Amino acid sequence: MSDRAQFRETVFQPTWGAQRVEEGVTRFVLWAPDARRVDVEVEDLPSATMVKVDDGYIAAELACGHGAHYRYRVFSDGDDQDSLIPDPAARAQAGDIDGPSVVIDPNHYHWRNQGWQGRPWHETVLYELHVGTLGGFEGVRQHLPYLAELGITAIELMPVSEFPGARNWGYDGVLPYAVEASYGSPDELKALIDEAHGLGLMVFLDVVYNHFGPDGNYLASYASTFFREDIATPWGPAIDFRQPQVRRYFIDNALMWLEEYRLDGLRFDAVHAISEQDFLVELAQTVRTRIAPERHVHLVLENEGNTASLLNAQQFSAQWNDDWHNVIHVLLTGETEGYYSDFVDDATARLARCLSEGFIYQGAQTRHGHTRGETSAHLPPTAFVAFLQNHDQTGNRALGERLSHLADPDALAAATTLLLLSPKVPLLFMGEEWGATQPFLFFTEHKEELAQAVREGRRAEFADFSAFQDEKARERIPDPNALSTFEASIPDFDARETAPHAAYLERYRTLLALRHQHIVPRLKGARALGADAIGDKAVLARWQMNDGSQLVIALNLGNQPTALSDSSTQLLLAEQCLYETHEGVASTTRSGRLPSGAAAVWLLDGLGNSEASR
Secondary structure, three states, X not given: OOHHHHHHHHOOOOOOEEEEEEOOEEEEEEEOOOOOEEEEEEOOOOOEEOEEOOOOEEEEEEOOOOOOEEEEEEEOOOOOOEEEEOOOOOOEEOOOOOOOEEOOOOOOOOOOOOOOOOOOHHHOOEEEEOOHHHOHHHHHHHHHHHHHHHOOOEEEEOOOEEOOOOOOOOOOOOEEEEEOOOOOOHHHHHHHHHHHXXXXXXXXXXXXXXXXXXXXXXXXXXXXXXXXEEEEEOOEEEEOOOOHHHHHHHHHHHHHHHHHOOOOEEEEOOHHHOOOOHHHHHHHHHHHHHOOOOOOOEEEEOOOOOOHHHOOOOOOOEEEOHHHHHHHHHHHHOOOOHHHHHHOOOHHHHHHHHHXXXXXXXXXXXXXXXXXXXXXXXXXXXXXEEEOOOHHHHHOOOOOOOHHHHOOHHHHHHHHHHHHHXXXXXXXXXXXXXXXXXXXXXXXXXXXXXXHHHHHHHHHHOOOOHHHOOHHHHOOOOOOOOHHHHHHOOOOHHHHHOOOHHHHHHHHHHHHHHHHHHHHHHOOOOEXXXXXXXXXXXXXXXXXXXXXXXXXXXXXXOOOOEEOOOHHHHHHHOOOOOEEOOOOHHHHHHOXXXXXXXXXXXXXXXXXXXXXXX
């Protein structure tokens, strides 16, 4: 039996949605406990009334196959009142969120890289990107050779599930199973993933299980218990994860992406907004049980709660470490408003704690008086995804400025050295590697009534910021619904080999090459040995690597040189660094001082001797 035939026998079929029974036969399954009656309407076929199965599920089989267009007609309060809706578990839509759903045969795509099993987590270097700004799935596919050559090992796609219109970050999705039509078809997404695997690149996807977008969600009209009225969220009533059918809907979605699309990992958006945290444990355990052990599959959290207990090999591989970003951002830019105010006091000491222990907030109170976080010092450095920029931290700024506009170039180069040569898993945001100057703005394509509400809400968000105190200043905030806002956010990849961008790009190439040569082979099993503040905005951190060597990084983001003269650093001063950020650092460090806006990295063997030259 061929590899492809073996995979056909094990392909995953979600509980909800259009299920392939055999060639030309499809079974439709919907959870609709409140509906009086539901019909399936398939083009060119008589409609069929769905019959009760169990636990609120209903089903019907029809003689149709891959590519067929269909909708559900839901009767709620009598046969004379009905609504025509898409399948909430459709794998594709013919057009936008209100168009017909499309039957997709999960075996339709012919995979070329059958033997791909992924890569270990410690090899991961993430590159977050927005598919729409890069030209859809085909546009992303054309960038893959460049990213592989750069030293990236995994691309992370912002959400690709169907959302209103053709321009959106993806977090307004309402059909989690359906691939956004403006990006391409399910087969085109699979071709992108297949191509990436052929180049040795993993593919991660950002998925949103904590809410649905404000337009196009019909679930409450026939499954009201999908939501709970006792918990309000910014998007309306919370999803009710107490319901087993609701849990199944999202767990099956995760399994679909991992099995049918052969993704290497998922990043779960804002899981702190999920009321039943045990759902996360069930999801992770189901994935770990279902996926073959020889495959490397990685589950990553975004979790404001800093729930360190979720981060273990049996559950989640890592968490995006906002603490790391926020304290570095304060030190680089001097910004202190909004959530950055939680990182201003003793910022240098906070950075040292972050480098040594993972989270800064491990049970301390925030500015709002909320207790945040759990003890994280026992976790390996690779349990934390570190970043200087991402879609949120750039795009949630009123004007979408990147750090290339906000930070001193030398200090930014030093912070980049820490990002790419520390044992934490690094994430880059598209264009960061060449110092892109285009902003990344918040953009949508909503119908006018909702567009106006989003426009006003966006400007109201910044009313308390000093730069946007008056209404005239807030008018400078780009209209999310304007086409120009989206177009301004498209990175100019053609600029990457021109001055001054080429120097940025060369720095990233060099650092990533050093990471793969010297850090990654020693990373699995590495542990922190501590970090200390050695001056204003200056730290020195150490890690024990798996071969007994020590990785030491000194960072100075301040305006003045800082001393490296205590007894713990004397050994370093006679050694040659693995990497120094700019000319003059070496001679200064040997005299016992680290210049301002500089970083130096040493890799010492078990006897304290330098193992690598610059």
